[in-house]
Amino acid sequence: MTSLALPIETSRLILRSFERGDFDALCSYQLLPEMQRYLEWPVWNETDVATGLNLMRTQVCLHRPGDTLSLAIVRKGDLQLIGQASLRWSDATAGQGEVRFALNPRFAGNGYAIEAVGAVLDLAFDHFKIHRVFARCDGHNHRAAKLMQRLGLRLEAHYREHALFQGEWDEELHFAILDREWRRSGKIREMHAPRVA
Template sequence: MTTDLTLKTDRLTLRTFERSDLDDVLSYYSLPEVQRYLDWKARDKSEATTAFEAMRRQKRLTRPGEILTLGMVRKLDGAVMGHVSLRWTDATAGQGEIRFAVAPVYRRHGYCREAVSAVMDLAFNEYRLHRIFAVTAGDNEASARLLRALGMRLEAHYREHALFQGEWDEELHFAILSREWKRSEKIHELARHKVA
């Protein structure tokens, strides 16, 4: 895959981050309601900038452990609304993990679903992955709803498995196989055109 990967959907351009995207990314990345669900914590602008620079370098998948991160850019006005990441976790078993974040102001319009669906198409059709999984916090109902809507099944619910800021944390693990995704491609195509 090229280092300048760009995907286009009806309403979005999904592309690697550019230096000029920094302020847009910081505007959502450091919000408490986004930060609580991210692996890479950012307590201040410096840490958020470090996270952004790491995402800017995530431009290709050539071996396990690498991550491809694409910014969600609205075609209408060029607004950077969030990002989707695909991490190649295992070459032998063809496994990948999908992660995403979207600015609260752009939620409930189907943008995230459109973006994640396009990246899953890429994962299964171009990278030939066999299985994609996603992990979300037990209280992140919006992400769980999105993953179910994309046809992913809940495979595990880890209850009180870790302490986080003095409270028990729960995780939901979702997954879908390539053949399951391909069987429902028509549903996904319809979903990409629907505004939730």
């Protein structure tokens, strides 16, 4: 795939590579008990956050299937890191990708997540020429499910009680959108068009 110049800018956000100095900002939300079930990998303590940060610092482009691009979500006004988003190239032959995100709950309800994920979908379809992007979320994460639907992703599967998490049955929702469907939707891109810096 083609190389990518970072950062990416939207109207209110900067999506950039992770840096060593992001540790405290990541701890501020990744260590919250209410966030643990929604993160990409288990985070129980500061060592886990540091391990994840070191991994995300290396995930700067998509060169081959299995690669992940991890982006820090930063507010333009105060340059505060408020979350993370990633795009994984899951299958080259079928042109499949997966988007994931997590936002510090302190900043929820301001439209930052939809702006950031919309920019990642733009990257997936317009820059990396991915054909289909899917996203997963916990069945109890109603905000994430609503966000996917607002972005035009359709619910394709609901896995009931498919895994145990801290002694409780976990449910997972799978959403997806095709490149041509994203191009038709256009509404999110008009609101928060990303600019490559």
